[in-house]
Amino acid sequence: MPEEKKPAAKVEPLRKTRPCPECGKPSHREHYPFCCNRCREADLSRWLTGAYAIPVADDETKADYPDEEN
16 A cells, blocks of 8 residues: 655744844754853853842832832
């Protein structure tokens, strides 16, 4: 019995490609949202060295909150 060739299924990627946040090239599935391992590790390095940090007031009770009325 000859094997019938089925038409290839149209598979859509789980995530749409986006520009790499490091260099702007299209992202790849293995390194999403980055394009390559180099860009992924550069971002991780910034996280580990503390370059990405949320500023915190020294005393939270004295912090200015624009949403609150005095």
